[in-house]
Amino acid sequence: MAATRPGGGESAKLRVRPVQAAYRQVAEQLRDQIVSGALPSGSRLPSETELGSMFGVSRSTVREALRQLASQHLIDTTRGVTGGSFVAAPDAGRIADNLGGSLGLLVNSRGMSVDNLIEARLLLEPHAARLAADRACEQDLAELRRTVEGTGHLDPDEGFTVHWDFHTTLVSISGNPLLHVMCSPINAVLRGRMHRDRISRPAWDGIDEDHVKIYEAVAGGEADIAETLVREHLLGLKPLYERMED
Structure with missing residues (x-):
């Protein structure tokens, strides 16, 4: 039975979706852009700090999102001065x-x-x-x-x-x-x-x-x-x- 407000009317019936963890939302948005071709193979992603600023999340959240994308072979991450995260080339x-x-x-x-x-x-x-x-x-x-x-x-x-x-x-x-x-x-x-x-x-x-x-x-x-x-x-x-x- 729907809840009744103090004024007598019934409360609104809401349809909600569970909120995903922040790193999953970041990974999902990046994945969509990679799969759609908006981020082509070889593209260098912004740094963790830049991505954190763009998404309004911490670096640790960005790092977890990138780790998830790497596990799915969607990005490759390298270390060093010229390193960073790059959109992976497809491998059949x-x-x-x-x-x-x-x-x-x-x-x-x-x-x-x-x-x-x-x-x-x-x-x-x-x-x-x-x-x-x-x-x-x-x-x-x-x-x-x-x-x-x-x-x-x-x-x-x-x-x-x-x-x-x-x-x-x-x-x-x-x-x-x-x-x-x-x-x-x-x-x-x-x-x-x-x-x-x-x-x-x-x-x-x-x-x-x-x-x-x-x-x-x-x-x-x-x-x-x-x-x-x-x-x-x-x-x-x-x-x-x-x-x-x-």
Whole structure:
């Protein structure tokens, strides 16, 4: 029941949001400007004293905000006469690693299922193969070819790595770095959870054969075929992934 004022009327019903700690508010405003491009890569931020004056907070608050941004790899801080805090240059590999860790936590907490990851992979990787068939240069194809060797003579761990290298390379030669950032964390989580000891030798041989066919389609510039082959290949692997949750 709403409170009643001494004069008889009811008090106003307020919608409020909890006030964030000061350092979080400073970090959030700086993050927004970095992500939006208002502060481009390489930009030097004002000193801690200057930022404190601009935001009306203490140096220790600014320092904590900068520490948070550095932990998110949004800024780099150096010491010395020419030091300071600078907006970090984007690094696709580092971004993908960070996303992979977050996805792993979600899967482990059951906030996301392996099925969700497989579904996302089916949306992304076949299209990456199509782009690779259209765009890959000779150097790209040579890199992909190195990952399609038969793995029967390799020990299981080494062969397992080669199989994943094929998919990582295929996406990386699509010419779209964003696809690499999106696919890498998904594959990293699936790779970490796959029970390789449950995969038979004939299954590994079938995977090798699929990779060769996909490579040949990409090398031949056959975009439709490459896309179809990757989709069929991933669907064929789906039962292996589903066993992860057994």
